[in-house]
Amino acid sequence: KFDVQGKNIVITGGCRGLGFTFAHTLAQCGANIAAIDLNEQPSADFASLPFGGNYKYYRVNVTDYEALKKTIDKIYEEFGSIDGCIPAAGIIRDRPFLEHTEKDWRDTIDVNLTGVFFTLQHCAAKMVEQKTGGSIVCISSTAGHKSLAPQTIAAYTASKFAVRGLAKQVAHEMAKHNIRVNSISPGTMLTDMLKGIMEQDPSRKQLFVDSCAMKRLADPGELAGIMLYLMSEASSYTTGQDFLVDGGLV
Ligand code: NAD
Structure with a gap:
């Protein structure tokens, strides 16, 4: 039941941090990964996997509606189906509220919300077309x-x-197509996104540690289990839910 063998899964932000960890975990369990990112393709880790080859990289900005649509059309053509979608590309802007610039606001909403909307819409359209359902997990x-x-x-x-x-x-609207849509809410991890903030001021890291019941940051690998559950048939009756994996922070 916790089986993702042969599933074709689109992951945005799939070259680094959490997106890359999801790609790695799912590929190790037999899924084929289409990673979308602005970053350079990571190669070393995938080359070292025994089966190799089931990770393909597409360079595109998730905020570019047309370019993203073309890329997802291409992925659909090359892979034959899209069974899973994980829009994990994200950015953070760290500035007090009164100092947040217009650009801070627009950039963040553009990538973290509009980019997710575009990704969901393009991938869900393919899932509807292929009539075999699918699983979407937002971050x-x-x-x-x-x-x-x-x-x-x-x-x-x-x-x-x-x-x-x-x-x-989207979970409500897509349920009739057997497309499940859930989200996960991770606790704090030392990915590139947060390293800068925490290196500038170590007391910020301590605040995260102190505010969580388990008194430590997460390892990205600690998100693997929930992602495997949500991408597989083990979660066939689960939709519209959010899953906190946060060491007891919330
Ligand atoms: P990261 O910075 O390590 O990786 C983000 C990836 O997204 C990068 O590879 C980057 O190139 C890509 N990306 C950014 N903008 C893009 C764009 N416009 N188009 C395509 N790709 C783009 O960050 P991360 O910590 O791995 O974060 C991944 C997701 O997890 C984000 O949505 C983030 O908000 C979420 N998250 C992270 C944490 C954490 O503690 N790190 C906690 C909760 C949620």
Whole structure:
């Protein structure tokens, strides 16, 4: 039941951080990965997997509606179906609310919300067309559940609350096509996204550690289990849900 063998899964932000961890986990379990990213393709880790070859990289900006549509059309053609979709591309802007610039706001909402909407719409359209259903897992955050103040991430927080809402709405509309839509809300991990913030001011890291019941940050691999559950038939009756994996922060 926890089987993703042969499933074709689109992962945005799939070259680094959490998106890359999901790609790695699912590929190790036999899924074929189409990774969409702005970053350079990571090669070493995939080359070292014994079966290799089931990870393909597409360079595109998720905020570009037409370019993203073309890419997802191409993935559909090359892979033959799209069975799973994980819109994990995201950015964070760290500045006190009154100092958030228009650009901070627009960039964050563009990638974290509009980019997710575009990805969901293009992938879900293919899933409807192929008539075999599918699973979509959006990436919210503990910041999509409560204010993480004194962290200064207003636009990010707004985008992550919105992503949970978007997933719930789409879950209802897509259920008749047997497309399940859920979100996960991870706790804090030292990926490139947060390294900068924490290296500048180590007390910020301590705040995350102190505010969570387990008193430590997460390892991205600790998200693998929930993703395997949601991408496989083990979760065949689960939709419209958000799953906090946050060491007890919320
Ligand atoms: P990361 O910065 O390590 O990786 C993000 C990836 O997204 C990068 O490879 C980047 O190139 C790509 N990306 C950014 N903008 C893009 C765009 N416009 N088009 C295509 N690709 C783009 O970050 P991460 O920590 O792995 O975060 C991944 C997701 O997990 C994000 O949605 C983030 O909000 C969420 N999240 C992270 C944490 C954490 O503690 N790191 C916690 C909760 C949620």
